[in-house]
Amino acid sequence: MRLEEIVTTSASIGETSSRRTKIELIAECLRRLGPEEVPIAVAFLSGGLPQGTIGVGWASLRDRPRPADEASIELVGVDAAFERIRTATGAGSQKARRRELAALLGAATETEQEFLARLLMGELRQGALEGIVVEGVAVSVGVHPAEVRRALMVAGDLGVVASAAITGGEAGLQGLRLEVLRPVSPMLAQTASDAADALARIHPAEVEWKLDGVRLQVHVSAGDVRAFARTLADVTDRVPEIVEEVSRLRLDSAILDGEAIALRPDGRPHPFQVTGSRFASRVDVEGQRTSVPLSPFFFDLLHVDGEDLTDRPTAERVTLLEARLPASLRVPRMIAEDAGTADRFLDDALAHGHEGVMVKSLDAPYEAGRRGAAWLKVKRAHTLDLVVLAVEWGHGRRQGWLSNLHLGARDPAGGFVMLGKTFKGMTDEMLAWQTERLLTLETSREGNVVHVRPALVVEVAFDGLQASPRYPAGVALRFARVKGYRHDKRPEDADTIDEVLAIFASTSAG
Numbered sequence: 001m002r003l004e005e006i007v008t009t010s011a012s013i014g015e016t017s018s019r020r021t022k023i024e025l026i027a028e029c030l031r032r033l034g035p036e037e038v039p040i041a042v043a044f045l046s047g048g049l050p051q052g053t054i055g056v057g058w059a060s061l062r063d064r065p066r067p068a069d070e071a072s073i074e075l076v077g078v079d080a081a082f083e084r085i086r087t088a089t090g091a092g093s094q095k096a097r098r099r100e101l102a103a104l105l106g107a108a109t110e111t112e113q114e115f116l117a118r119l120l121m122g123e124l125r126q127g128a129l130e131g132i133v134v135e136g137v138a139v140s141v142g143v144h145p146a147e148v149r150r151a152l153m154v155a156g157d158l159g160v161v162a163s164a165a166i167t168g169g170e171a172g173l174q175g176l177r178l179e180v181l182r183p184v185s186p187m188l189a190q191t192a193s194d195a196a197d198a199l200a201r202i203h204p205a206e207v208e209w210k211l212d213g214v215r216l217q218v219h220v221s222a223g224d225v226r227a228f229a230r231t232l233a234d235v236t237d238r239v240p241e242i243v244e245e246v247s248r249l250r251l252d253s254a255i256l257d258g259e260a261i262a263l264r265p266d267g268r269p270h271p272f273q274v275t276g277s278r279f280a281s282r283v284d285v286e287g288q289r290t291s292v293p294l295s296p297f298f299f300d301l302l303h304v305d306g307e308d309l310t311d312r313p314t315a316e317r318v319t320l321l322e323a324r325l326p327a328s329l330r331v332p333r334m335i336a337e338d339a340g341t342a343d344r345f346l347d348d349a350l351a352h353g354h355e356g357v358m359v360k361s362l363d364a365p366y367e368a369g370r371r372g373a374a375w376l377k378v379k380r381a382h383t384l385d386l387v388v389l390a391v392e393w394g395h396g397r398r399q400g401w402l403s404n405l406h407l408g409a410r411d412p413a414g415g416f417v418m419l420g421k422t423f424k425g426m427t428d429e430m431l432a433w434q435t436e437r438l439l440t441l442e443t444s445r446e447g448n449v450v451h452v453r454p455a456l457v458v459e460v461a462f463d464g465l466q467a468s469p470r471y472p473a474g475v476a477l478r479f480a481r482v483k484g485y486r487h488d489k490r491p492e493d494a495d496t497i498d499e500v501l502a503i504f505a506s507t508s509a510g
Contacts, residue, residue, distance in 0.1 A: 001037050003078050003108070004071035005029065006044050007115045010124065013045070019132065026136025030166060038166050039159025040079045046133050047124040050079060050159055052233075054086035054120075056101060057440050058453065061117045065106035073107050078116070121443070121453050122491070129414065130158060130492075141165045147173050153310070153368040154178040156185045156232055178308045180221045180253050183228035185369030187257075187300075189358060191499060192376040193506050195342035198359035202376060206314060207342050208299055208333035209349040210356040210377055212272045213261030214279045214488040216296060218246050220254045229279075230488045238282060241289045242296045251324060253305050257366075258298030258331065268353035272459060273430065273484030280487035299331040299358075302366055310366040314374075317366065335362075346378060355379050381461055382503065384409065384477075384495045385486055387416050388456045391438050392448050394423070394431070402435040402450060407460060407480070409473075409497040416454055417473050417497045425461075425481035434485070457486040457494050465504040473497050475504045 009029045013022050026045060033041055043050045081104040088096045105113050118124045134152065138145040143165065151161045151173040164172035178184060192198035199205060215230035216239070225243045227236045236243060242260060262275040269275070270292070278292045301321040302310055309317050321330065332349075336342040336359075346357045356379035364374030386407040394403030404423040408416035426434075434456075441452040460480050468476035486493075 001033055001041070001075050002071055003073045003075055003112055003115075005032070006041055006075060007112055010045060010115065011111075022132050023135045023139055026133055027139035030136060030140040030162065033166065035163060035167050037075050038163045039157075040075050042133060042137070042159050042162045044075075044119060044124075045136075046130050046158065047119070047122070049082055049119065051082055051086050054082055055097070056085065056120045058121060058443055059440075060098065060101060061105075061120065064113055064117070065102055067105075067110040067113050068107055069109070071109050071112065073104075073112065078104065122455060123453065129412070133158065133162075137162045137165050141169050143170045143173065151176040153185060153370075154308075156183050156369075178255070178303060178310060180255060180303060181219050181224065181226055183217055183219070183232040183234075184255065184302060184310075185232065186215055186217065186230055187367050187369070187375060188371035189375035189377045190371055190373055191503070192359065192378050193503075194339075195336075195346055195357070195359070195378055196339035198376045198378050199336065199339045199342055201373065202359055202361045204335060204337050204362065205342070206318065206333055206360045206362055207336045207345050208331045208358050208360070209352070209354050210358050210379070211259045211261050211297055211331065212269055212355040213259035213275050213297070216242070216258055216260040218242065218254075218256045218258070218296070218298075220246060220249075220251045220256075222252060223247070230493070231490055235279070238279060238285060239294055239296075240285060241293055245296060245329070249325065249329075251304070253303065254301065254324070255303040256298045256321075256325075257300035257302060258296055260294045260296055262292050263295050271484065273427070276484045276487050296329060297331045298325060298329055299333070300366065302368075310368065313363045313365065314360050315362040342378075346380070350380060355381070355383070382464065383459055383461050383483060384500065385457050385489060385493065386419065386460050387454045387491050387494045388438065388452060388458060389416055389418055389454055390449050390451045391434070392421075392423075393450070398423070398431065400435075401431040402438050403431060405434075405458065405482070406449075407458070407477070408454070409500045410491065410494040412496050412498065416491075416494075418471055419473070419475065419500065420468075420471065420477035420480055422460065422477070422480040422482060424479075425483065430482070430485075454491050457489040457491060459483040459486050465500065473501065475500065 009025055012025050039050050081100055085097050085100050134148050135145045138148045152158055155161050155176045164176055217228045219226045225246050227239050229235045262270040262278055278288055301317050334345055349357050359376045361374040386409055388405050389408045390406035391402040392404035394401045404421050406418060406421050408418045411417050438452050441455055442450050443453055444451045461483050462477045463479040465475045466478050
């Protein structure tokens, strides 16, 4: 298939607001693909690349070659060019990457150039979100969407799932199983306003400390230990102390879900930005493991000794976890029958420097990749994971640094909705880092404001939300301050505007 057909399908998807029409357009496109083209098309229609990011910045796309008069690029050819760009290393690699990109764009028509540029910058907002593509895959082969979602849960890669569906139908999907050393999409939580709200929705419940760390999934297979981030990226080389600690456990085959966190000598957590920076860094890892060691705390067991546990209830999975791991490697937990008990446990978590508690259904399976109602997070302080949309140059002591962040929540229909600005809570180190990083994401300037590609997620604490006609959703953050950048999260993991409005409604009621 030619790239032109994907571009046309993408444009048609963007022109309709009908979910059903979007799904049918995707299904029709998928039916025309060869097996090797399916993962590429699925990624492109979802607004991403099979390779993830390949290191192409906005500056590389400003001066494009003259577009081709006729469409001729094959889909597999585009993917191969992206792969060559991604893997170019060593002396002369920058020139080779620019040459490869120029050749690809020079062979593309004007509309194809625009599509590729938006795709590379993560700005392809045609409305084909992953959930719609999942349904498109299901319709294309005549299976129920639940079958595709189940396969995606264990495979963690929509391209792999789509290929299995296209080539093998329902049998191909059912053949996908959870595999050790292949990361699983993490189960996510909804928010409860307080312990009473959580216990009213889940009762009785397991309550555990909510650590202010980064999500970590650790796989063990016959002595091989691999660690994966929330994004499913392999981060084994970044957390050697955790790999060594898990290697000492008596586990032959296992998948553990938990958190990595940097603790002070007294056992209290460092600020999240310390944990986040250490986890994201690939520089002098051996030195950093001594100065800022990461500690693992696990709360779930998804697989053990050849058995998939994801369909087993929480209570059974945790019992097996307790039998295999010492208390020093487990998140503290308890069973709460009432809100008062949960509140006291929450107070204990806060007293130890952590951010709240998780309230979990004892009967729920592990719903990988879903933000279901079986897990609820409870925090006393309001925080949101928001996306940086733009930034302003600082004044006075911050002259020369990009300082005031424009923050947006994710719109499930596509794009982001601005909620306010903040320059508070930033260290000099953070200001220097974000200035350098945000300039690489720059898309345009308007006076003192630098508009950037929505690629960075930042955790923001705030005192509340207030009605505001200045912003599109009609609400704005009050006294927002930065807790730290969430290097472990992608823009699609940010909190949604629906969640923000739900917080506003609950706090302004009465």
